[in-house]
Amino acid sequence: xxxxxxxxxxxxTNHVLKNVSFLFERxxxxxxxxxxxxxxxxxxxxxxxxxxxxxxxxxxxGVDFNTIKTKKQRLLRQEIGMLFQGGALYDYMSVEENIxxxxxxxxxxxxxxxxxxxxxxLKRVKLEGKNGLMPSELSxxxxxxxxxxxxIVMQPKYLLCDExxxxxxxxxxxxxxxxxxxxxxxxNITTIVNTHDMNSVMEIGENITFINKGEIWWxxxxxxxxxxxxxxxxxxxxxxxxxxxxxxx
Amino acid sequence: xxxxxxxxxxxxxxxxxxxxxxxxxxxFRKQLALEMExxxxxxxxxxxxxxxxxxxxxxxxxxxxxSGRSFLPSYLVxxxxxxxxILEFSPTMLSLILAGKVGSSIASELGSMRVTEQxxxxxxMGINSASFLILPKVIAAIFIFPFLIxxxxxxxxxxxxxxxxxxxITTGDFIYGLKYQFNPxxxxxxxxxxxxxxFIISTVSAYFGYHTxxxxxxxxxxxxxxxxxxxxxxxxxxxILTDIILS
Numbered sequence: 001x002x003x004x005x006x007x008x009x010x011x012x013t014n015h016v017l018k019n020v021s022f023l024f025e026r027x028x029x030x031x032x033x034x035x036x037x038x039x040x041x042x043x044x045x046x047x048x049x050x051x052x053x054x055x056x057x058x059x060x061x062g063v064d065f066n067t068i069k070t071k072k073q074r075l076l077r078q079e080i081g082m083l084f085q086g087g088a089l090y091d092y093m094s095v096e097e098n099i100x101x102x103x104x105x106x107x108x109x110x111x112x113x114x115x116x117x118x119x120x121x122l123k124r125v126k127l128e129g130k131n132g133l134m135p136s137e138l139s140x141x142x143x144x145x146x147x148x149x150x151x152i153v154m155q156p157k158y159l160l161c162d163e164x165x166x167x168x169x170x171x172x173x174x175x176x177x178x179x180x181x182x183x184x185x186x187x188n189i190t191t192i193v194n195t196h197d198m199n200s201v202m203e204i205g206e207n208i209t210f211i212n213k214g215e216i217w218w219x220x221x222x223x224x225x226x227x228x229x230x231x232x233x234x235x236x237x238x239x240x241x242x243x244x245x246x247x248x249x
Numbered sequence: 250x251x252x253x254x255x256x257x258x259x260x261x262x263x264x265x266x267x268x269x270x271x272x273x274x275x276x277f278r279k280q281l282a283l284e285m286e287x288x289x290x291x292x293x294x295x296x297x298x299x300x301x302x303x304x305x306x307x308x309x310x311x312x313x314x315x316s317g318r319s320f321l322p323s324y325l326v327x328x329x330x331x332x333x334x335i336l337e338f339s340p341t342m343l344s345l346i347l348a349g350k351v352g353s354s355i356a357s358e359l360g361s362m363r364v365t366e367q368x369x370x371x372x373x374m375g376i377n378s379a380s381f382l383i384l385p386k387v388i389a390a391i392f393i394f395p396f397l398i399x400x401x402x403x404x405x406x407x408x409x410x411x412x413x414x415x416x417x418i419t420t421g422d423f424i425y426g427l428k429y430q431f432n433p434x435x436x437x438x439x440x441x442x443x444x445x446x447x448f449i450i451s452t453v454s455a456y457f458g459y460h461t462x463x464x465x466x467x468x469x470x471x472x473x474x475x476x477x478x479x480x481x482x483x484x485x486x487x488x489i490l491t492d493i494i495l496s
Binding site for chain 2: 048049050073074075076077078080082084085086088089090091101102104105106
């Protein structure tokens with residue numbers, strides 16, 4: 001599990017996160033939702049150590065990420081799988097090389113063992129036999145799936161996803177959402193998904209946090225969300241006609 | 250001034266991260282081989298073409314300037330070409346050209362990796378991205394550039410000889426000029442300069458690429474900044490090193 005306590009973050013005079021505290025539970029898909037600029041990407045970057053906090057703590061199973069030494073931070077990061085918005089696959093590596101890369105860097109496995117693991121992960125994301133393709137040959141959905149395969153290849157304890165559905169059609173987005181949820185349950189990992197896609201919220205939202213103007217505005221699950229009277233949350237979630245009708249129904 | 254100090258600070262912080270033990274030696278060796286190919290082998294044809302024609306032009310211009318001055322022996326064409334190529338063209342001018350080719354390539358490669366979050370992905374995996382990406386480039390440049398410069402000197406002199414033939418400088422006179430009062434230390438001086446320039450090109454370009462912020466336009470800007478700043482530093486260090494080594 002990941003716990004954040006009293007996180008404060010400024011960029012110059014801009015107060016981006018204000019006293020944010022939250023518990024991201026293990027074995028659940030934890031969603032962070034909020035408008036663009038609300039601070040959710042900053043929060044996820046703080047969780048993975050790409051931004052430092054002004055004050056507050058980030059605990060990974062009780063270990064304070066910001067106070068441990070750089071070497072220990074690196075070891076901890078090896079337990080984190082990250083799915084970036086654009087996939088962040090290495091351009092000059094094939095699908096197989098991309099997924100095998102963490103294994104090459106950090107394990108002593110034989111080539112056969114590594115290949116078996118890569119093929120297992122590719123099968124898990126339904127991309128068997130695509131080993132030789134280059135990132136430029138992949139569609140948006142395939143890129144995300146390869147990125148998921150790379151994120152889970154080291155059997156991480158934590159899976160962080162930044163806008164996993166951006167730029168995807170609704171059908172592919174649902175495939176990615178379900179894949180993330182299945183992996184979370186299968187490996188009993190702590191998954192955090194940063195999104196403003198309401199379909200994702202309704203599909204996989206078990207533990208939802210709404211961030212507004214840098215503060216945690218609301219917490220709950222998708223059923224509670226449908227019945228919430230929180231004005232700002234309702235304005236954000238039910239902005240479209242379709243979701244307004246859903247709420248009325 | 251504050252901006253310059255900020256750049257310097259960030260550069261040295263980056264270099265501290267770059268100069269660290271590779272996390273996986275077998276991957277580092279592969280990366281190094283790849284970079285040597287990119288930085289060195291892919292530049293050989295450019296070096297040969299440039300050096301040949303510059304050598305030929307230097308020799309023709311020297312011969313034309315000497316014509317009508319019978320008190321100047323014709324072997325001076327070989328001597329002037331040799332010294333121009335060894336002392337300035339091959340180490341300095343070629344490094345400026347390589348700053349354009351290799352420097353922009355390093356900056357744009359790292360800049361693209363930065364804006365597409367590939368560098369962040371490395372960091373998340375627990376990899377020292379600066380060392381993993383930049384150290385092989387720096388070592389490859391320091392190792393390969395002196396070879397390129399030596400090739401340039403050789404090919405430049407062939408060009409100068411052929412250029413000399415076209416303005417009636419005999420092979421005998423040209424070779425005599427090449428050998429005349431030759432100081433082998435000039436080659437050492439050129440190699441020392443080249444090593445410094447290789448370090449400047451690879452690290453300054455890597456700095457601008459690694460710290461790119463934004464999108465495609467920022468990558469282009471990083472590439473331009475890398476070439477401009479590397480070139481200025483090459484010229485500055487050319488002056489400093491010449492003053493220290495030769496005077």
